[in-house]
Amino acid sequence: MCGxxxxxxxxxxxxxxxxELMVPMFTCMAARGSDSGGCAFFGESGDSPWxxxxxxxxxxxxxxxxxxxxxxxxxxxxxxxxxRFQTLExxxxxxxxxxxxxxxxxxxxxxxxxxLMSVGRNMDVYKDVGDPVEICKRFRFAEATGxxxxxxxxMATESAVTPVHSHPYTAGEDFCLVHNGxxxxxxMLRRRLEREGIRFETDNDTEAACRFIxxxxxxxxxxxxxxxxxxxxxxxxxxxxxxxxxxxxLVRDAFACKxxxxxxxDEYVAISSEFRSLAHLPGVAQAEIFEPxxxxxxxxxx
Amino acid sequence: xxxxxxTVQLDLANQSVREVNQFLHQDFDDGNAHYIEILHPDGNHSxxxxxxxxxxxxxxxxxxxxxxxMNRQARVTIHGNVGWSVAENIMSGSVRVKGNASQCxxxxxxxxxxxxxxxASSRCGISMKGVDIVVGGSVGHLSGFMAQxxxxxxxxxxxxxxxxxxxxxxxxxxxxxxxxxxxxxxxPMSAEDVAxxxxxxxxxxxxxxxxxxxxxxxxxxxxxWNADVEQEY
Numbered sequence: 001m002c003g004x005x006x007x008x009x010x011x012x013x014x015x016x017x018x019x020e021l022m023v024p025m026f027t028c029m030a031a032r033g034s035d036s037g038g039c040a041f042f043g044e045s046g047d048s049p050w051x052x053x054x055x056x057x058x059x060x061x062x063x064x065x066x067x068x069x070x071x072x073x074x075x076x077x078x079x080x081x082x083x084r085f086q087t088l089e090x091x092x093x094x095x096x097x098x099x100x101x102x103x104x105x106x107x108x109x110x111x112x113x114x115x116l117m118s119v120g121r122n123m124d125v126y127k128d129v130g131d132p133v134e135i136c137k138r139f140r141f142a143e144a145t146g147x148x149x150x151x152x153x154x155m156a157t158e159s160a161v162t163p164v165h166s167h168p169y170t171a172g173e174d175f176c177l178v179h180n181g182x183x184x185x186x187x188m189l190r191r192r193l194e195r196e197g198i199r200f201e202t203d204n205d206t207e208a209a210c211r212f213i214x215x216x217x218x219x220x221x222x223x224x225x226x227x228x229x230x231x232x233x234x235x236x237x238x239x240x241x242x243x244x245x246x247x248x249x250l251v252r253d254a255f256a257c258k259x260x261x262x263x264x265x266d267e268y269v270a271i272s273s274e275f276r277s278l279a280h281l282p283g284v285a286q287a288e289i290f291e292p293x294x295x296x297x298x299x300x301x302x
Numbered sequence: 303x304x305x306x307x308x309t310v311q312l313d314l315a316n317q318s319v320r321e322v323n324q325f326l327h328q329d330f331d332d333g334n335a336h337y338i339e340i341l342h343p344d345g346n347h348s349x350x351x352x353x354x355x356x357x358x359x360x361x362x363x364x365x366x367x368x369x370x371x372m373n374r375q376a377r378v379t380i381h382g383n384v385g386w387s388v389a390e391n392i393m394s395g396s397v398r399v400k401g402n403a404s405q406c407x408x409x410x411x412x413x414x415x416x417x418x419x420x421x422a423s424s425r426c427g428i429s430m431k432g433v434d435i436v437v438g439g440s441v442g443h444l445s446g447f448m449a450q451x452x453x454x455x456x457x458x459x460x461x462x463x464x465x466x467x468x469x470x471x472x473x474x475x476x477x478x479x480x481x482x483x484x485x486x487x488x489x490p491m492s493a494e495d496v497a498x499x500x501x502x503x504x505x506x507x508x509x510x511x512x513x514x515x516x517x518x519x520x521x522x523x524x525x526x527w528n529a530d531v532e533q534e535y
Contacts, residue, residue: 275383276345291423
């Protein structure tokens with residue numbers, strides 16, 4: 001089992017309440033996965049010149065200041081970059097205009113314990129091992145604002161339980177994916193992608209799906225084409241929930257054994273593994289409620 | 303003879319599902335009519351599983367997986383939506399869902415009546431063995447898969463793969479069928495079929511024209527192995 005949740009808010013006033021509305025969805029689904037938890041939040045879209053680099057370390061007393069001072073010394077002023085950062089226990093968001101490849105390499109050399117979890121202009125990713133309810137409190141999910149988010153509570157059935165193995169997985173920029181299920185050919189996908197020069201961070205099956213779909217999108221496929229190819233290439237059971245800076249997208253495999261339920265109103269689209277985690281949402285009694293069909297692409301724009 | 307109503311309220315906000323179920327598993331066979339109300343189900347799983355009681359039970363809210371599984375005798379109403387496998391392996395009595403049901407509603411049910419007033423998701427009535435099912439809305443893919451006995455009435459549409467590998471169960475559909483499964487076929491409605499649909503709609507208290515239903519049953523071509531068919535694996 002695992003739990004997945006997603007929420008896309010269609011109206012401006014509700015976007016102030018993204019965190020408040022998603023927290024009960026997320027904590028309810030903690031019952032489906034108590035190993036690890038995580039969530040990707042998307043702030044207001046728009047073309048920010050700055051990239052947001054989300055960093056993770058396992059040590060909650062990590063001396064961020066030293067690291068970030070060094071980063072500033074190295075990068076501030078380069079490419080017109082005005083480096084900013086905010087930290088929250090073992091998580092930091094660094095805002096800068098620098099090339100993600102250069103930034104990643106710099107962190108890897110400076111301190112391998114620091115993991116670059118996500119890169120994007122609108123996306124912040126929080127994830128860790130442990131009780132999802134505690135993770136939700138520690139990273140103050142309730143205070144989040146923005147247009148959409150996707151979250152995951154994990155009960156590992158294949159690879160290890162570590163922070164990098166927890167969901168959401170990210171690839172490229174402003175792309176993330178959460179998964180309930182298990183793939184039977186992740187190593188085949190992985191070998192295929194490694195030939196394209198794509199680097200993996202874990203041995204997890206979801207990472208293969210995430211990098212495969214992001215690779216297709218980067219190669220010029222639209223979402224429809226990328227996912228239609230994914231249906232033929234991913235073997236196994238999956239409910240996949242993806243997010244980009246301006247949409248969320250949901251698909252299930254041909255058998256659709258892994259659960260998903262959608263509730264849509266004029267104000268929001270909410271997705272969860274189980275209806276009970278949507279029951280608190282405003283106006284849910286009048287929502288259009290359905291379970292997505294196998295191999296059908298459901299996509300909602302912000 | 304049934305005497306005074308014994309009304310009991312159980313609140314899942316204060317009691318565990320196990321405590322509630324242990325209460326429901328007591329011997330109710332005392333000649334009294336029993337009415338039990340369960341409050342704050344909040345999507346919990348396995349509420350009212352294994353009932354064997356001459357009792358009316360109202361669950362006030364949304365229930366999770368397996369609600370009223372293996373039911374005998376009891377008449378259970380869920381005033382909300384339910385998760386996977388509502389009334390799984392029901393033996394007798396009735397289970398009514400006022401909202402929608404997730405996958406595998408009434409799976410492998412042997413007897414009794416299951417009514418879903420809203421939509422049922424995929425695999426509704428999978429491997430049913432004698433239960434009657436009435437769905438007020440539509441059903442998802444692979445409903446009636448390997449259904450062995452019993453009747454399923456679908457007032458809305460049916461998704462792909464309806465009645466795949468069906469045995470002797472019969473499915474009636476009022477709406478659109480988005481594809482039949484292997485060995486399922488459309489058959490003419492007889493007077494008995496119309497009478498059966500009329501009776502089941504009455505029991506379910508749903509208003510639909512019984513004449514509008516189509517009959518889906520087994521073509522029985524999978525009953526015996528046919529070595530002459532070209533097999534490709």
